[in-house]
Amino acid sequence: MFNLLLDITNATVDWSRAQFALTAIYHWLFVPLTLGLAVIMGIAETCYYRTQKVFWKDVARFWQKLFGINFAMGVATGIILEFEFGTNWSNYSWMVGDVFGAPLAIEGIVAFFMESTFVAVMFFGWEKVSRGFHLTSTWLTGLGATISAWWILVANSWMQYPIGQEFNPDTMRFEMTSFLDVAFSPFAVDKFCHTITSSWIIGAVFTVGVSSWYLLKRREEKLAKASIKIGGIVGLAASLLAAFTGDESAYKVSQVQPMKLAAMEALYNGGTDQGLTAIALVNPFKQPDYEKEAEPSMRITIPYGLSVLATRTLHGYVPGINDLIKGYVKADGKREPSFAEKIESGKKAIIALQTYRQAMVGKKAGDEIPAIAKAQLPILKENIKYFGYGYIKDIHQLVPSIPLTFYAFRAMVGLGILFIIFFAVVLFMVYKKDIIQYRWLHIAGLAMIPLAYIASESGWIVAEMGRQPWTIQDMLPVGVAVSDIPANSIAITFFIFAFLFTTMLVVELSILCKQIKKGPEYSEVAH
Secondary structure (H helix, E strand, O other): OOOOOOOOOHHHHHHHHHHHHHHHHHHHHHHHHHHHHHHHHHHHHHHHHHHOOHHHHHHHHHHHHHHHHHHHHHHHHHHHHHHHHHHOOHHHHHHHHHHHHHHHHHHHHHHHHHHHHHHHHHHHOOOOOOHHHHHHHHHHHHHHHHHHHHHHHHHHHHHHOOOOEEEEOOOOEEEEOOHHHHHOOHHHHHHHHHHHHHHHHHHHHHHHHHHHHHHHOOOOHHHHHHHHHHHHHHHHHHHHHHHHHHHHHHHHHHHHOHHHHHHHHOOOOOEOOOOEEEEEEOOOOOOOOOOOOOOOEEEEEEOOHHHHHHHOOOOOOEOOHHHHHHOEEOOOOOEEOOHHHHHHHHHHHHHHHHHHHHHOOOOOOOOOOOHHHHHHHHHHHHHHHHHHHHHOOOHHHHOOOHHHHHHHHHHHHHHHHHHHHHHHHHHHHHHHOOHHHOHHHHHHHHHHHHHHHHHHHHHHHHHHHOOOOEEEOOOEEHHHHOOOOOHHHHHHHHHHHHHHHHHHHHHHHHHHHHHHHHOOOOOHHHO
């Protein structure tokens, strides 16, 4: 059972976080390409269905083959990632398993089986089912992957914005009160839309990059030009949608995770009429002394930009890191407590829960609740909102890594703008010019592949590192969520996983490169 008086070493916490981060980073190398290529191959096969030209069938089969290689690797890392909740994060799983487990279970039962069923038809049913059924299977394979991402992101969003549950002191667990609130929280909807559109960008960049390589080698030119058109259209649409959904996500962050927003902007002291930081000199290797520094040096801002992003008004008030530490008055006139007050409130909740549990020892079914236990319930209810703060020993623990969050956010946004420009140029060239002769564009297409992954991983760094030290926002810090196991045991498995995942990545890249060099397998009719 979950222990209120955990004494877990910092080494255990650090290694647990490192192992989960390692697994998540490797897993996310495969997932977005799966989601993105699902759209590319779906469009290609739709062209085949509409035109009945065998060329489009060959295009679809080529991208489906690359999809399949990547899909298999994503499944393997994803399974390990979910097992880690039980091995390394058992206290977390005990407290919130009733809520967190539901979307993961749905993801496994519905979405994963949907993918596995239709992916078999997609790969092996070309000559065995009708063209319409095969096309449907291809799109349903992509839809299954997308639905799978939906439930994973619902679970992640609940950690960032926990709603639809209440704490039961008798079971020591957070129990779901509204499945719909959890499944369709505004935070989850925005996060899903932004994540999916960013994954389409990776699929589009990969498609354009591989096609650019063919054009550099002066081979498969017809397939390359056709694929670049699809990739360019998907990429430009996805880049513009990602910008829009990213703005909506940032607005939600400002409402429920203001410390994350302050770290993203390196905003030490807030106020009204806040500009959005374009460039600032933040030491990337050291947490700034935000209590003494007025703001980062060499800061260039877009006037009123942050106020608009966070409040949707030009003159809106945006709290900085010091405001959040000391407490401030919100736009609705309500006062947000200081971190010291929240810590005190959290300690009251923990003490009330301990007292309640001790008073309930020996109580049998049907017995009246002891008076001392009954007296703790209103105290617990009043302070449970800040339960997690009771475990915080230093208010500075509540400030995430400012340099990491600040620069990761700018890498994501800056590269997002670059992708919009890149795809616009690609589409102009492929429709108005003879794209084959522009080697600089082909080289740029190849260079965009690693940049797309950097942008994607940067977004997750902002999302996850920006909410530290919380496993569940305001409710459960990471130091309380981990399993009480020896740090050296986690360290050993960390290096084992690092070796296995790196080997898997090398194998996948090797297979992908061999298939790309081999090129598409054209139907005899196409010749």
